[in-house]
Amino acid sequence: MSRKDWGIFLGTMLLIGVFPWLVKPFKAVSHYIDIMVFAGIFTLISIGLSMLMGYAGQISMAQAAFFGIGAYTSGILTTRFGLNPWLVMPVGMLLAAVVAWLLGIPALRLKGHYLAMATLGFGVIVHIVLSEEVNWTGGPSGMADIPSLTIAGTRLTSEIAYYYLVWAAVFLVLLFCFLVLHSRVGRALRAIHEEQTAAEAMGVPTARLKVQVFVLSAVLAALAGSFYTHYVTFLNPGSFNLMWSIRFMLMVMVGGMQSLWGALLGTVLMTFVGNEWLQVFADFEILAYGAILLVVALFLPRGLVSLISQGFGSRKVRPSLADGSS
Amino acid sequence: MGSDLLQYTISGLTIGMIYALVAIGYNVIYNVTEILNFAQGEFVMLGGLFAVFFVGTLRLPLGVAFFGAIIATGCVGFAMERFIIRRARDASVLSLIIITIAVSILLKGTAMFCWGKDPYVLPAFSPGGPILFGGAAIQPQALWVLGVSALIVICLTLFFRRSVYGKAMLACADNPNAARMTGIPVRQMVLLSFVLSAAIGAAAGVVITPISLMEYDRGALLGLKGFGAAVLGGLGQFHGALFAGAILGLAESFCAGYLSSGYKDAVALVLLLLALFFKPEGLFGSSEAAKLKKF
Numbered sequence: 001m002s003r004k005d006w007g008i009f010l011g012t013m014l015l016i017g018v019f020p021w022l023v024k025p026f027k028a029v030s031h032y033i034d035i036m037v038f039a040g041i042f043t044l045i046s047i048g049l050s051m052l053m054g055y056a057g058q059i060s061m062a063q064a065a066f067f068g069i070g071a072y073t074s075g076i077l078t079t080r081f082g083l084n085p086w087l088v089m090p091v092g093m094l095l096a097a098v099v100a101w102l103l104g105i106p107a108l109r110l111k112g113h114y115l116a117m118a119t120l121g122f123g124v125i126v127h128i129v130l131s132e133e134v135n136w137t138g139g140p141s142g143m144a145d146i147p148s149l150t151i152a153g154t155r156l157t158s159e160i161a162y163y164y165l166v167w168a169a170v171f172l173v174l175l176f177c178f179l180v181l182h183s184r185v186g187r188a189l190r191a192i193h194e195e196q197t198a199a200e201a202m203g204v205p206t207a208r209l210k211v212q213v214f215v216l217s218a219v220l221a222a223l224a225g226s227f228y229t230h231y232v233t234f235l236n237p238g239s240f241n242l243m244w245s246i247r248f249m250l251m252v253m254v255g256g257m258q259s260l261w262g263a264l265l266g267t268v269l270m271t272f273v274g275n276e277w278l279q280v281f282a283d284f285e286i287l288a289y290g291a292i293l294l295v296v297a298l299f300l301p302r303g304l305v306s307l308i309s310q311g312f313g314s315r316k317v318r319p320s321l322a323d324g325s326s
Numbered sequence: 327m328g329s330d331l332l333q334y335t336i337s338g339l340t341i342g343m344i345y346a347l348v349a350i351g352y353n354v355i356y357n358v359t360e361i362l363n364f365a366q367g368e369f370v371m372l373g374g375l376f377a378v379f380f381v382g383t384l385r386l387p388l389g390v391a392f393f394g395a396i397i398a399t400g401c402v403g404f405a406m407e408r409f410i411i412r413r414a415r416d417a418s419v420l421s422l423i424i425i426t427i428a429v430s431i432l433l434k435g436t437a438m439f440c441w442g443k444d445p446y447v448l449p450a451f452s453p454g455g456p457i458l459f460g461g462a463a464i465q466p467q468a469l470w471v472l473g474v475s476a477l478i479v480i481c482l483t484l485f486f487r488r489s490v491y492g493k494a495m496l497a498c499a500d501n502p503n504a505a506r507m508t509g510i511p512v513r514q515m516v517l518l519s520f521v522l523s524a525a526i527g528a529a530a531g532v533v534i535t536p537i538s539l540m541e542y543d544r545g546a547l548l549g550l551k552g553f554g555a556a557v558l559g560g561l562g563q564f565h566g567a568l569f570a571g572a573i574l575g576l577a578e579s580f581c582a583g584y585l586s587s588g589y590k591d592a593v594a595l596v597l598l599l600l601a602l603f604f605k606p607e608g609l610f611g612s613s614e615a616a617k618l619k620k621f
Contacts, residue, residue, distance in 0.1 A: 053420070057420065059420060059423060103599075106602065106603035107602060114602055114606060116423055117553065117557065117598070117602060118599055118603075120550060121550065121554070121595040121596075121598045121599050122599065124547070124550060124591070124592075124595055125595050125596065125599075128588070128589065128591055128592045129592070132588040132589060246427060249424070249427075283438065283443075284435060284438070284439060286431055286434065286435040286438070287431075287432065287435035287439065289431055289435075290428050290429070290430075290431030290432035290434075290435055291428075291432065293424065293427065293428035293431065294410070294425065294428035294429065294432065297414070297421050297424045297425045297428060298410070298413055298414055298425065301417070301421055
């Protein structure tokens with residue numbers, strides 16, 4: 001990680017650390033802690049998606065499905081079999097990894113955007129399965145009474161405790177991803193993004209790397225699903241449909257897909273937009289989502305972080321290396 | 327037993343033709359621009375709902391409403407290319423995919439705004455009860471669906487094979503620069519492809535609405551299944567799309583009839599995944615041609 005990234009990392013950590021104590025005394029905004037818990041959970045997903053979109057240059061329309069695989073694995077195994085939630089988490093992640101691997105190998109071997117289409121179909125299939133397997137998932141009416149997480153015998157039912165747990169996970173994952181991006185693998189990924197043919201000629205195993213990044217993004221989404229399940233303790237298939245996959249994509253796009261900080265910024269912003277500021281529109285929020293997605297894709301393809309880095313007027317950020325200069 | 331089979335076959339072929347028309351809509355745009363337009367399903371939904379508006383609200387005769395809906399949806403296709411896709415002509419394929427997804431959400435949201443969430447029905451094109459044939463009941467509207475689809479496929483094949491415009495459109499896909507040098511106005515061809523594709527989708531929407539109703543959120547699933555048909559038949563292949571659409575429709579109808587109606591929507595998607603994994607160039611596409619394509 002560069003010194004700049006370390007600076008942002010520590011600064012963001014400090015900001016996230018004090019945030020609950022800043023908003024808690026004020027009644028009007030004290031529920032922001034709850035929103036930030038969701039933002040943290042979604043950030044886990046968008047970090048993975050940002051690696052896939054920004055660095056491997058591929059789209060996945062099945063992130064909500066992997067999110068659902070993690071969530072329902074946790075939900076079903078803890079309620080039906082009484083297993084410990086912490087032990088179940090890796091099971092969901094493993095399941096998501098295997099599925100992503102099976103899906104990614106054939107789709108990413110081909111040039112172009114077959115992954116977008118394969119994940120689009122797969123995401124809808126998962127949603128149908130979640131709605132149809134009533135005996136296991138409770139079907140469209142969902143499943144309730146999922147146990148909360150416990151640490152050392154204490155149940156994590158308070159918002160603040162869960163807030164710190166989720167954000168600690170986010171920062172660990174961020175650290176891991178920065179290390180990956182600054183390793184051999186990261187340099188290879190950037191090479192693929194710049195010019196796939198050239199990367200192949202230099203001996204970069206492009207297909208294998210793309211599959212690995214896709215698997216990583218699926219595992220992170222499943223982890224987020226487990227955290228989500230034990231926080232809301234209620235699941236229904238509505239949170240895991242195609243619209244949610246598009247919302248995750250939107251979070252990454254708004255922040256800037258070639259920067260992990262962009263993913264974080266975009267997710268926090270869009271979670272507030274979705275959970276707080278667009279509530280007045282009720283059902284018509286999809287119009288707003290469509291408009292935001294279109295405007296960002298047309299006029300701000302590098303997301304808000306590109307505006308911020310321009311705003312600081314420091315050295316010009318080279319477009320495709322925005323976050324990767326080591 | 328035999329009559330069940332016949333019944334499922336007929337309903338499968340009927341819905342399969344709709345998937346085929348959606349697939350052909352994808353192909354028309356893909357053939358000219360190599361863009362996959364994820365808003366294709368929304369054109370079907372818009373076609374159906376515009377017809378509902380013309381018949382139900384404006385009290386126009388059904389024939390007028392049919393062409394009115396096609397023209398109105400064609401205008402939406404026009405606006406989409408002229409004001410959105412054209413702005414993004416230098417964008418990467420990744421951005422173009424995202425842009426068409428954004429348009430599809432906008433169209434869906436606008437439709438919900440205009441028509442609400444209720445499903446609407448249109449009167450059948452010709453009056454009269456179902457025709458009994460071999461123990462199966464055939465709705466006259468199903469024959470309309472088959473007839474209109476056949477007509478569209480014949481016209482499009484003639485258009486692309488025989489007419490100057492059709493040939494010019496195909497040339498744009500092969501090599502836009504070479505096409506431009508021979509004097510083909512590439513941008514106009516792209517515009518035409520969006521209008522044509524929207525019109526085909528709208529026609530599918532109008533003919534199917536009397537059978538399966540139409541509501542604002544039907545577009546995504548119709549688009550996805552039509553896309554499955556397009557991939558299964560080989561992207562860009564009209565006859566492949568027709569054949570693959572029929573296969574998807576039949577598979578779906580048999581699944582609903584004999585296995586589980588809840589999973590019928592998954593059948594087409596499973597076939598889509600299988601096609602992508604085992605025969606990505608499609609049943610009728612050539613793998614050599616597929617390697618030359620950008621997408």
